[in-house]
Amino acid sequence: MKYDVVVVGAGPAGSTAAKFLSENGISVLLVDKSKFPRDKSCGGGIPVRGLKEYKYIAEKGLIESYSYGGFIHSPSLKYRGEVQRNEPFIAMVLRKKFDFGLVNSAIDNGAIFIDNMAVDDIEISENKAKVMLNDGTDVESRMVVGADGIWSVVAKKSGLSHNHKDIGISLFQEYPMSAETLDRYFTKKRLFHIHFNVKGIAGYGWVFPKKEHVNIGVVEMRRKLGSEEKTYLKEIFNDYIQLLKESKTLPSSFKVGKIQGAALPTCPVEKTYADRVLLCGDAAGLVHPFNGEGIEYAMSSGRIAADVIAEALEVDDTSAKFLSKYEKLWKNDFGKTIKLFLRISKRLGRKTEKLVKLISRDKIIAELALDIGMGNSTIHDCKWTIAKRLLYLRFKDLIHRG
Numbered sequence: 001m002k003y004d005v006v007v008v009g010a011g012p013a014g015s016t017a018a019k020f021l022s023e024n025g026i027s028v029l030l031v032d033k034s035k036f037p038r039d040k041s042c043g044g045g046i047p048v049r050g051l052k053e054y055k056y057i058a059e060k061g062l063i064e065s066y067s068y069g070g071f072i073h074s075p076s077l078k079y080r081g082e083v084q085r086n087e088p089f090i091a092m093v094l095r096k097k098f099d100f101g102l103v104n105s106a107i108d109n110g111a112i113f114i115d116n117m118a119v120d121d122i123e124i125s126e127n128k129a130k131v132m133l134n135d136g137t138d139v140e141s142r143m144v145v146g147a148d149g150i151w152s153v154v155a156k157k158s159g160l161s162h163n164h165k166d167i168g169i170s171l172f173q174e175y176p177m178s179a180e181t182l183d184r185y186f187t188k189k190r191l192f193h194i195h196f197n198v199k200g201i202a203g204y205g206w207v208f209p210k211k212e213h214v215n216i217g218v219v220e221m222r223r224k225l226g227s228e229e230k231t232y233l234k235e236i237f238n239d240y241i242q243l244l245k246e247s248k249t250l251p252s253s254f255k256v257g258k259i260q261g262a263a264l265p266t267c268p269v270e271k272t273y274a275d276r277v278l279l280c281g282d283a284a285g286l287v288h289p290f291n292g293e294g295i296e297y298a299m300s301s302g303r304i305a306a307d308v309i310a311e312a313l314e315v316d317d318t319s320a321k322f323l324s325k326y327e328k329l330w331k332n333d334f335g336k337t338i339k340l341f342l343r344i345s346k347r348l349g350r351k352t353e354k355l356v357k358l359i360s361r362d363k364i365i366a367e368l369a370l371d372i373g374m375g376n377s378t379i380h381d382c383k384w385t386i387a388k389r390l391l392y393l394r395f396k397d398l399i400h401r402g
């Protein structure tokens, strides 16, 4: 078999790359080790800003529901910031349906999709790439896109792999819940909850109400994955559910089912390109280091990779030097936000009590903080409004004291 491009992994990164490549008339094989439709461990929340470039997602009915706002709570639960809007704030998806929908848009554009087939190895030579499948066959191509998630085989085999020292670990579950119960507990606006440093972890707990599901989880950022930590996080998860019941965020009758564990990258790999290879999404470590959101960056990196590959194939230059353009482009697009939040999350650590206390004092600050924290705005966009508002609060304090 011969294709221009083999895309390994059919999550949001791979399907988006495959869709935009095939839209350009490039022959694409999209291959995934799982049988589709498959589920993916995820909260399934996507900032609405991130979807503006992908109008086909809403048109194809892949969004389950919208959250029109939500709350962030301080670790002591003494303070909270709140946003409620008339327009959608976060789009909520069910990953099984969402990812399959994205695969189908790639297929509709002409991509060939093979599921239930793992890629075991790749071999890059001067005049071609060879992708080895686990049924013993191989595929030749001019380019390979590694969109195969956090434990990427493509990254490993092309020497671009993450050291996986710093990852987030998470326990979560998506529970079916009746629309009436969801209306009662989360209103028709489906208001979400984020609990910073819940039970002292260096991360947060989340409750994402959807149309007829509630997705609940805890994530600890920048930790090594080990069995002891999983046990520890299980206690935290159970305590979190208890806290949610006590605060009447969940019905007291709510029952914890089988919970799932998963890991997510918390910083980009050092290099996201090599001769004939680009890495996208989790395989490249492209996740927001503060809130763990990666769907939008996965899709954006897939789209950018498709543009760069189209150019590379056109000028017949698939060298690492030419492909380095990809890294420049994603860094220009969302890389600055990742870099900034890597610094912020290191400095903020468990000191979120003060942050939420500040946010709770002022509606405008709360709106800005939630927009930035949930990925709907960048600090860069809002820095002057924040500075003016903080000055105003300082001034108000001085008048009160005086």
Ligand SMILES: Cc1cc2nc3c(=O)[nH]c(=O)nc-3n(C[C@H](O)[C@H](O)[C@H](O)COP(=O)(O)OP(=O)(O)OC[C@H]3O[C@@H](n4cnc5c(N)ncnc54)[C@H](O)[C@@H]3O)c2cc1C
Pocket: 008, 009, 010, 011, 012, 013, 014, 031, 032, 033, 034, 040, 041, 042, 043, 044, 045, 046, 117, 118, 119, 120, 147, 148, 149, 150, 151, 152, 153, 170, 171, 172, 217, 262, 263, 264, 280, 281, 282, 283, 286, 287, 292, 293, 294, 295, 296, 298
């Ligand atoms: C618990 C949890 C909660 C999260 N919540 C959110 C959230 O609310 N919002 C958000 O935006 N992000 C969230 N994320 C992050 C988000 O899930 C990822 O960033 C996103 O799925 C990355 O997309 P991707 O396409 O890069 O990789 P994936 O979605 O992981 O897809 C990779 C695909 O590659 C396939 N694959 C792997 N190895 C091979 C192989 N060798 N051969 C062939 N195929 C292979 C897999 O089967 C898979 O289908 C969360 C992550 C976790 C773990």
